[in-house]
Amino acid sequence: MTSKQTPVDCFSSSPLGLYVHVPFCATTCDFCAFVQSKPNRKQINRYLSALKSEARHCKTLTKKTVHTVFWGGGTPSILLPDDLRTLGGIVHEYWDLGDCQEWTVEVAPASVTPSKLKGLKSLGVTRISMGVQSFDPATLEEMGRLHSVNQIHRAYDWIQSEGFEQVNLDLIIAFPGQNEDHLLKDLEHALALKPDHLSTYCLTFEEDTQLYAKLQKGEYKIDPEKEADLYTSVWNYLEKQGYSQYEVSNFAKPGCQSIHNLNTWKMHEWIGLGPSASSQFGGKRWTQNPDFEKWEQGIAKAQPTCIDESTLTIEDLANDILIFGLRTIEGVSLKDLGQRTGMDLGAYLPVLNQLVEEELADWHGDTIRLNLNGRLKADAIGVEILSVEA
Numbered sequence: 001m002t003s004k005q006t007p008v009d010c011f012s013s014s015p016l017g018l019y020v021h022v023p024f025c026a027t028t029c030d031f032c033a034f035v036q037s038k039p040n041r042k043q044i045n046r047y048l049s050a051l052k053s054e055a056r057h058c059k060t061l062t063k064k065t066v067h068t069v070f071w072g073g074g075t076p077s078i079l080l081p082d083d084l085r086t087l088g089g090i091v092h093e094y095w096d097l098g099d100c101q102e103w104t105v106e107v108a109p110a111s112v113t114p115s116k117l118k119g120l121k122s123l124g125v126t127r128i129s130m131g132v133q134s135f136d137p138a139t140l141e142e143m144g145r146l147h148s149v150n151q152i153h154r155a156y157d158w159i160q161s162e163g164f165e166q167v168n169l170d171l172i173i174a175f176p177g178q179n180e181d182h183l184l185k186d187l188e189h190a191l192a193l194k195p196d197h198l199s200t201y202c203l204t205f206e207e208d209t210q211l212y213a214k215l216q217k218g219e220y221k222i223d224p225e226k227e228a229d230l231y232t233s234v235w236n237y238l239e240k241q242g243y244s245q246y247e248v249s250n251f252a253k254p255g256c257q258s259i260h261n262l263n264t265w266k267m268h269e270w271i272g273l274g275p276s277a278s279s280q281f282g283g284k285r286w287t288q289n290p291d292f293e294k295w296e297q298g299i300a301k302a303q304p305t306c307i308d309e310s311t312l313t314i315e316d317l318a319n320d321i322l323i324f325g326l327r328t329i330e331g332v333s334l335k336d337l338g339q340r341t342g343m344d345l346g347a348y349l350p351v352l353n354q355l356v357e358e359e360l361a362d363w364h365g366d367t368i369r370l371n372l373n374g375r376l377k378a379d380a381i382g383v384e385i386l387s388v389e390a
C-alpha cells in the first residue's frame with residue numbers, strides 16, 4: 001500500500017475539535033482509570049493559569065477555527081462558577097468559535113448547580129453530558145459513586161430549565177451482579193427523563209482501580225457471554241424506543257448524534273489541553289503529560305512534556321479510519337477512504353471479506369458495515385485490522 005499523500009494532506013479540510021481535560025474529581029470511582037485527583041483551591045488556580053499558557057501556545061499551531069469543544073475529565077462541574085467562567089474565557093480568548101457547532105461539558109449529578117449551568121449556557125455551551133452510570137442505589141454505592149438517584153433527578157431538572165440544546169446521559173452496563181432486569185430498569189429510568197442521547201459503556205476492569213483489585217482477589221468474574229447478552233438487550237430496547245445506535249456504545253434521537261465524537265472517530269483533527277489530553281494535529285499525535293506537576297512545569301518552560309509523541313503515517317491513519325469507522329453504524333466507504341488517503345486498499349480486502357464470510361459484516365456497495373454480531377466483536381476486529389501488513 002503506497003500513497004503519495006501524507007496525513008497532513010488528508011487533514012487539509014478536516015474540522016478541528018478542541019478538548020479540555022479537567023483533572024479533578026471529588027472522589028475516585030471504583031472503576032475509574034482517568035487522570036484526576038481531589039483538588040484544593042491552590043491547585044485549581046495553578047491549573048487555570050497553566051491551561052491559559054498552554055492554550056496560548058497551542059493557538060500558534062493553527063489558524064483553523066474550532067468546530068466543536070468538549071470539556072471532559074475528571075469532573076468539569078467540580079469547578080466553581082468563577083473557575084468555569086475563567087476556563088470559558090480562555091477558550092474564547094484563544095480560539096475562533098465563529099463556526100462552532102457543538103460545545104459539550106461533562107457534569108456529575110452531585111457537583112452541578114443552577115449557577116454553574118447558567119454560567120455554562122452564557123459561555124455558549126450547547127450540550128451537557130451527565131455521568132449518571134446507574135439509577136440503582138445499590139449499584140451506585142458498589143461503584144463508589146458519590147451521588148444519589150434524587151441528585152440525578154434534581155440535576156436533570158436544572159439542566160432542562162436552563163434549556164441546553166442537547167443532553168446526554170452516560171450509563172454503565174455489565175456491572176458485576178447486574179442482570180437483564182436490572183439493566184432494563186436502569187434504561188427505563190433513563191428514558192423517562194427523555195434525554196437526546198445515551199452513552200452505554202460496558203464496564204472495563206482497568207489496572208490500578210479498586211474494581212481491578214476486586215477482580216484480582218476473585219470477588220468479581222468476567223463473563224463475556226453475559227456481557228454480549230446484555231449488550232444485545234440494550235441495543236434492541238433502545239432501538240425500539242426511538243434511539244438509533246450510531247456507534248457501538250452510543251445512541252441518539254434523530255439529529256442528536258455527538259458531532260465532536262463523530263469527528264474524532266472519523267479521524268479528523270483535534271487539539272487537547274490539560275494533563276493527559278491527547279491531540280491529533282498536523283500529521284502528528286501526542287498526549288500531554290498525565291502527571292500534573294510535570295505537565296505544569298513543561299508548560300511553564302514552554303517545553304510541554306508530552307508522552308506518546310509520534311508522526312502519523314498514511315497507513316496509521318487508514319487503519320484507524322477503518323477501525324473506528326467500523327464501530328459506527330455508517331461503516332466505512334472504501335471509495336472515500338481511498339480518495340482521502342490516496343492508498344490502494346487491496347491489502348485490507350482479505351480481512352474485510354473474511355468478516356463478511358463469517359457473517360460479521362456486509363458490503364453495501366463499496367461500504368462495509370458490521371452487523372449486530374460484528375459490533376459485539378468490534379474490539380477483536382480492530383486488532384485484526386491492525387495486523388494487516390501496510
Ligand code: SF4
Pocket residue numbers: 024025026027028029032033034036073074075108131
Ligand atoms: S467522576 Fe468520572 S473521572 Fe471522576 S472518578 Fe468517577 S469515573 Fe473517574
